[in-house]
Amino acid sequence: MNYLSFISKFALTGAMALGAINMAHAAIVTPVPSSPFSTSINGLTGPLTFSPTPASAIKVVTDPDFSTLFPNQNPVTVGNGVETLFGLSSTALTLTLNDEHPSSSPYSITDPLGFNYVAIHQAQGEVVFQYLTTQTTFNLSGYTGISNLRFYSAVGSIPEPSTWAMIILGFFGVGFMAYRRKGQATLRLV
Numbered sequence: 001m002n003y004l005s006f007i008s009k010f011a012l013t014g015a016m017a018l019g020a021i022n023m024a025h026a027a028i029v030t031p032v033p034s035s036p037f038s039t040s041i042n043g044l045t046g047p048l049t050f051s052p053t054p055a056s057a058i059k060v061v062t063d064p065d066f067s068t069l070f071p072n073q074n075p076v077t078v079g080n081g082v083e084t085l086f087g088l089s090s091t092a093l094t095l096t097l098n099d100e101h102p103s104s105s106p107y108s109i110t111d112p113l114g115f116n117y118v119a120i121h122q123a124q125g126e127v128v129f130q131y132l133t134t135q136t137t138f139n140l141s142g143y144t145g146i147s148n149l150r151f152y153s154a155v156g157s158i159p160e161p162s163t164w165a166m167i168i169l170g171f172f173g174v175g176f177m178a179y180r181r182k183g184q185a186t187l188r189l190v
Helices: 003-018 065-069 075-085 161-182
Strands: 049-051 057-062 093-099 107-122 125-141 148-154
Touching: 057 065, 057 075, 065 075, 065 125, 075 093, 075 107, 075 125, 075 148, 093 107, 125 148
Parallel strands: none
Antiparallel strands: 049 125, 057 125, 093 148, 107 125, 107 148
């Protein structure tokens, strides 16, 4: 874990402890991650049917947590809210698709880049789907209106410099041992 990630998690934990972000509040609901399910968000009251199903997790966020996690609908801010909601490190997600004007129900889209998280916004609420494996298509039906959909991909972690050093030293060690054995006589059974 790098220093900035540690500081951001420490700050988030402190904010939660002080009540700035109240994750225990009933404004964040985790329904069963299978289709169909219902929400209390105006326009997304359901029952909502989605695929691929089941999702790894679904989180429904309404006020007051919605205003804290998603203060505006800028794609970067929404990505930060999703990272906080699922306990990911900052910069763990990359926006792959931003649909500002989704069609009416039923909704279907293909994201050739693939995604792990879908954030759906309507009124004063956000529904976020999590998939542990990368998906390329998403279908949703049963809603009366949604404002936008954001698709995010989980970014693979980059090894720290000390890890790279250990890998390189390991390769040098294996190479050196092969070099040393090259000059030694070997016993051959014929």
